[in-house]
Amino acid sequence: MPTGAEIREALHAGRKVFSTAAIAPSTYWPQFIKETGIDFVFIDTEHVPLSRETVAWMCRTYDALGVPPVVRIPCNDLYEASKVLDGGARGVIGPYLETVEQARAIVGAARWRPLKGRRLEEALDDASVLEPELRAYLEKRNADTLCIANIESVAAIENLAEIARTPGLDAVLIGPHDLSCSLGIPEQYDHARFDEAVQTIFRVAREAGIGAGIHYWESVEREIEWAQAGGNLIMHSSDITMMKQTLANDMARLRKALS
Template identity: 50%
Template sequence: MTPSQLGAALHDGQPVFGTLIVSPSPRWPDTVRGCGLDFVFIDTEHIALDREQLSWMCQTYLAMGLPPLVRIPSPDPYAATMVLDGGAAGIIAPYVESAAQVQALRGAVKVRPLKGRRLDTILAGGTCEPELQSYMAAGAQNRLLIINIESVPAIAALDEILAVPGIDAVLIGPHDLTCSLGVPEQYDHPDFLAACETIFTKARAAGIGAGIHFWGSVEQHARFLKLGATMLIHSADISLFQKHLRLELAAVKNLAGLATASASVETVTI
């Protein structure tokens, strides 16, 4: 997939699948190839990656046809510009709670390369020369803007957020959202599931992607799709390694007749 193809899929409601990539190892891209992914998610909010590592990862996955979506540390338009300059196909902005934040991010992602007063004029509804407008619109198709919805105030402001032009998808941050709802890490709680369905439904009604990053069971993942999700970020490389190593070592020890501790899996929450 190219970034523009991923963007079209999000707006068309076509299900797309990714995973969180934590490792910057040069062996990892070839390992990920052929796993059925449409894109990769790289998180600089919670993962320690320097700018050079991030740029290498972005450009490598992009060349492989797996558009890299990078979560920036905060909803900062300057941070968005930096990762796009490094090769990201799109940005994910964390913990957004207002349309004003989205408007500023729109300027960084969709109205490049304008800055300063000229950018402020365009964001306020002004116009520009037709040639410049065509140039910016063509570039915007290859830069995706995805907004994390992770709190009760964000849900309350969702209609205003979705009214900002240029958004390609919203993405639920389930850990933060359950905490904001007062039911921390209760991912089967009716209040959390109802909130997810509300977010998915409103996103799809607005003609954009409805996403969630989740690390639980395959049954829970399938339930999110049934609730209306069209963008599923499945687990993370570090979580999948932890899960399968524990299970396989427990199985080996069991077959060898060795006493084993419980092989229950504790996932890494990001």
């Protein structure tokens, strides 16, 4: 399994990185997830009702197995990001991020934790103001921490060139459902305007030297097409979605065969 630092380097270099979302907090799950060969696991606390303690247990378990856990926090806040990192996360995903200020909030936690307040603002403005010993300590301490921004709206696309240049940001990840709603074409993922938006996001992100991807679950073929169009963060489906799809297909076959 790659380290967080190796995943970060791959994202910036344009090499493919593979992940999936894990919702189930079962102690059986992490070993099975590891055996799929993914590079890191995505744990969501924006839409999924997981407590801070449960998320910490999940993070520690995945990390112990060598699968870096990356947590989507409920809002773009330095302290929310710091909480999951303190709990064992190896990275954060900022949800519905639309501004540079929001990007700086999650970057501050990912790159310069545990600095806060004025010292953090100074480091975000110009890292050279930090004492050499402190800067070396913080860079080493946070080298494995991934920092990813969810791009899910028209406003985010309008500000993306500036967001993508935020020092310390590793990748952008499209949230397709929210993006399709923001575009006025809810869940129409084959719509030309949606495809244009995806490819624009990929292009702008890659021009800025950060990774780009989309969290998708409806079609592997579509994921391959988008990856070939420039996406290098392949966030495929989730445990609950794949279980539902497989079980539904198997039950349909059984009912047909045994009716």
